[in-house]
Amino acid sequence: MPFSVRHHDKDTTEPISFYLSSLEELLSWKPTDDDAFNVAMEPLADRHPPLRSSRPRTVVCHDMMGGYLEDRFIQGAVVEHPYAFYHWQYIDIFIYFSHRMVTIPPVSWTNAAHKHGVSVLGKSKANAARCASLKGEPRPWDCLVFRLLHIASMFYYNNRSTGIVNLFLACRVFFDVCDGMFTNYNWTEDHLERMGSLTGDRQADVYVGVDVFARGHVVGGKFDTNKRKDLIATYNFTIFLFFRVLNFESCRKAEIFANQAPFWNLLMDHLPTHGISTLPFLTSFCQGFGKRHYFCGEEEEQGSWFNLSAQEVQPLYVHQASEGINRGWVRTRGCPEDVWNGGASLLVEGAIPPGMQNVAVRLFSLQIRPPPKLFLSFVFKVADGADTRVSLELKTSGAPSCLFEKVSAVTASEKAMQPRFLHGDHKLVVNFQNRCRMQADSKWITQKKKKKNLDIRNFLGQDISLTFEETVGARWLRKVSSFLGVLEVFDAESLTAAKPLVQGMTLSGILWRKGSYDTSRKLSQLYLSATLRWSCEPHLASHFRVYCLGAHCPKDGTPSDPRSPALIGRAYACLYRVVDLAVPDAPAGKPGWLEFFVLPVTKEGFVEVLPESAKLALEYSEPL
Incomplete structure (x- = not known):
């Protein structure tokens, strides 16, 4: 069967994200079954303060070498030094930029942003020459707008009306009828003053551009970007960061993460921190990439990988120090060496100064x-x-009359609570353990020893912190560190909730080939590529684990245990493209046999067992 080159890599048939290059492509676009790979699985999570509030916002316009690099591979790619964004708690809107006519954000970026409650925008551009062909059409702009809205709703990214202009009296009429306007980055304080006099009570709807590369005659930029932010904040405008991935393009790729932290640390005191307001809340701190892939503390796959759909909710990344001779300090960062799930754990480290017995490190705003x-x-x-x-440590505030928009006004009643420890024989713990079915690495202290349950009705959860407490006092600076593998918060009643059901598995787009990735092999290997599809109740599963029984190990053709299904991939939608799965030749005169299994992983992190999972059998034979 022919494969759409718009949706599939021409060499491997892997699913890829796409864009539209011309007006003709836009006007002729119609949804197809292949578009399902590009539909975001993650709904836009609730967060506070919400985007609709009248406060100033923060927009990041992501421009990375033209876009659609390794992030275009929907099921992930092998990348040694990828770029990933994980400071979502400081921003409100994420724009994926390219120079194409219609930029459709890669689905992995939309999934990652939506987990954090961040809206995602694409970009479109059309000049006079391109639009000349529409002159004979009735209401031509309606047609274009309808197409763009259809694409945005199809792929679950958001849409918002904006215009690039410096706001002055002649264009005030446009500002009055649109959601907002953003300016270029070559502005002066005089421009801000003039715009302020024209916006009325809509200052937050003016998005003032700041170029991270400090192009043009501007103040600030690069690691002085906070100077521009301060000036914009004076007028209560929204900051629009033209983010040409400074820390990636202007430094060695291996140093990317060392440069991300200082840049955002400069801005963190100038930007509002958004709170998570959705349960269940679970994170393994995976940043969407890693040197290996881990599951429950065990190495599951070797080799570098990159897939932003696998990124979990990210914490506050901080690096702060107190003043004085014996300065205490704390730092949080991703660690790819000691991992529980995915590609990284959270390393929390610091030093407790003399005279202090404990220190609390804020991880999440709730x-x-x-x-x-x-x-x-x-x-x-x-x-x-x-x-x-x-x-x-869970910080709460009395909330009988508290409004989310005015949460800062109730700090007088803040309380820090230590949740009550539950022993392993407690019925909630037993139920939780049975649904997790996790086997722990002996070096990790597992959930079985750290179950917490707390009756906190009439309170509003505000912060989650990790607390270090010294068991032995000391008169000198004491270093502390801990690796966090998983943190989860959910309603205890969900332990008895129905499990997500996978059903209706089908197999299509089957492609066979013979060859070998190992040139030293004398015999050619049989490879299978095919698309698995299934149905599952929406938003009950965070992702799916795909197994195959009867296949060899992927690519190298090494025989695997015929009695044990092998993990062949992870899906972040209700379909998965199997690519070059090494399978044995069919026996002479008999059919070959494979069996595929799909295991849902719930929002609470619960994993089903193989006998209870959905499965599909495939028989095949040599051609006559």
Whole structure:
């Protein structure tokens, strides 16, 4: 069967994200079955303060070498030093930029942004020459707008009306009828003053451009971008960051993560921090890439990988120090070496100054109205030899009359709570353990020892912190560190909720080939590529694990245990393209046999077992 080159890599048939290059492509676009790979699985999560509030916002326009690089591969790619954005808690809108006529954000960016409650925009451009062909059409602009809205709604990214202009009296009429306007980055304070006099009470709807590369005659930029932000904040305008990935394009790729932290640390005191307001809340701190892939503390796959759809909700990344001779300090960063799930854990490290017995490191801002029974669990590892007690701290505020938009006004009633420890024989713990079915690495302290349950009705959850407490006092600076593997918060009632059901599995787009990735092999290997599809209740599963029984190990053709299904991939939608799966030749005169399994992973992190999963069998034979 022919494969659409718009949706599939021409060499491997892997699904890829796409864009539209011309007006003709836009006007002729119609949804097809192949578009399903590009539809975001993640709904836009709730967060506070919400985008609709009248406060100034923060927009990042992501421009990375023209776009559609390794991030175009929907099921992930092998990348040694990828670029990933993970400071979502500081921004409101993410724009994926390219120079194409219609930029459709790669689905992995939309999934990652939506997990954090960040709206995603594409980009479109059309000049007079391109639009000349529409002159004979009735209401031509309506046709274009309809097409763009259809594409945005189809792929679950957001749409917003904007215009590039410096706001002055002659264009005030356009500002009055659109959602907002953004300016270029070559502005002066005089421009801000004039715009301020024309916006009325809509200052937050003026998006003032700031170029991270400091092009043109501007103040600030690069690692002085905070100077521009301060000036914009004076007029209550929204900041629009033209983010040409400064820390990636202007430094060695291996140093990318060392440069991300200082850039955002400069801005963190100038930007509002958004709170998570959706339960269940679970994160393994995976940043969407890694040197290996881990599951429950065990290495599952070797080799570098990159897939932003696998990115989990990210914490506050901080690097702060106190003043004085014996300065205490704290830092949080991703660690790809000690991992529980995915490609990274969270390393929380610091030093407790003399005279202090404990220190709390804020990880997440929350704005949740907890259910009657809130269940907290975390997996962690303490550095060898450390005489430190690690615990979770939940900060709450009295909330009978608290409004989300005015949460800062209730700080007088803030309380720090230590959730109650539950022993392993508690019925909630037993139920949780049965649904997780996790086997822990002995170096990690697992959920079984850290089940927390708390009755906190009439409170508003505000912050989650990790607390280090020294068990032995000291008169000198003491270093502390801990690796966090998983943190989850959910309604205890969800432990008895129905499991997501996978059904209706089908196989299509089958492609066979013979060859070998290993030139030293004398015999050619049989490879299968095909598309698995299934149905599942929407928004119950975070992703799916795809297994195959009867196949060889991928690519190298090494025989695997015929009695045990092998993991062949992870899907972040209800379909998965199997690419070059090494399978044995069919026996002479008999059919070959394969069996595929799909295991859903719930929003709470629960994983089903293979006998209970959906499956599909495939028989094949040599051609006559």
